Amino acid sequence: DTAVSQTPKYLVTQMGNDKSIKCEQNLGHDTMYWYKQDSKKFLKIMFSYNNKELIINETVPNRFSPKSPDKAHLNLHINSLELGDSAVYFCASSQSNTEAFFGQGTRLTVV
Amino acid sequence: GQQVMQIPQYQHVQEGEDFTTYCNSSTTLSNIQWYKQRPGGHPVFLIQLVKSGEVKKQKRLTFQFGEAKKNSSLHITATQTTDVGTYFCASVNFGNEKLTFGTGTRLTIIP
Numbered sequence: 001d002t003a004v005s006q007t008p009k010y011l012v013t014q015m016g017n018d019k020s021i022k023c024e025q026n027l028g029h030d031t032m033y034w035y036k037q038d039s040k041k042f043l044k045i046m047f048s049y050n051n052k053e054l055i056i057n058e059t060v061p062n063r064f065s066p067k068s069p070d071k072a073h074l075n076l077h078i079n080s081l082e083l084g085d086s087a088v089y090f091c092a093s094s095q096s097n098t099e100a101f102f103g104q105g106t107r108l109t110v111v
Numbered sequence: 112g113q114q115v116m117q118i119p120q121y122q123h124v125q126e127g128e129d130f131t132t133y134c135n136s137s138t139t140l141s142n143i144q145w146y147k148q149r150p151g152g153h154p155v156f157l158i159q160l161v162k163s164g165e166v167k168k169q170k171r172l173t174f175q176f177g178e179a180k181k182n183s184s185l186h187i188t189a190t191q192t193t194d195v196g197t198y199f200c201a202s203v204n205f206g207n208e209k210l211t212f213g214t215g216t217r218l219t220i221i222p
Binding site (some may be wrong): 031033043052055092094097098099100101103 | 148
């Protein structure tokens with residue numbers, strides 16, 4: 001069983017479109033994250049939720065809107081996609097400041 | 112905000128040689144975690160250090176947490192081709208569970 005699963009794995013879309021990435025964890029963790037990894041491999045935190053509540057919102061454009069319907073899911077919706085949004089997006093979860101488990105990543109390409 | 116720098120950014124070593132990556136913070140860290148990301152893969156947790164001066168070993172890998180809790184290192188003895196990947200340090204802010212990653216060190220092995 002996959003602990004943290006995100007879909008889709010690949011996403012190619014045109015500028016200006018709206019897209020969503022879904023994430024689910026079956027570990028019973030309270031905290032979930034979204035990270036963006038650029039071409040230089042830097043892992044930048046975007047959002048963090050704890051028990052469905054937003055606790056961290058880094059300086060991310062408001063075109064990005066996370067939604068957590070329950071503590072096992074954290075989805076990411078992106079409006080009006082731009083070329084600079086191309087990256088790999090990782091979902092992760094953790095519990096009580098221990099190790100984080102990552103999803104397989106979603107490679108987003110905006111053309 | 113908390114910044115965690117890693118050096119070197121890239122390291123190429125001959126198979127069998129040793130490898131070390133260093134993690135430095137501008138502020139005192141409550142803990143340090145290390146992750147490995149294989150090419151095309153996702154970050155995978157290796158270890159967590161919490162105590163000042165702590166040293167832990169996993170087979171050929173040795174992890175250290177500095178006395179002042181502002182730096183850490185990962186040392187690999189006698190590298191193998193399976194060690195290829197990007198190594199990240201990370202730290203959790205216990206107050207808000209924000210998991211911040213270092214800039215990463217990309218290791219390549221020359222067979």
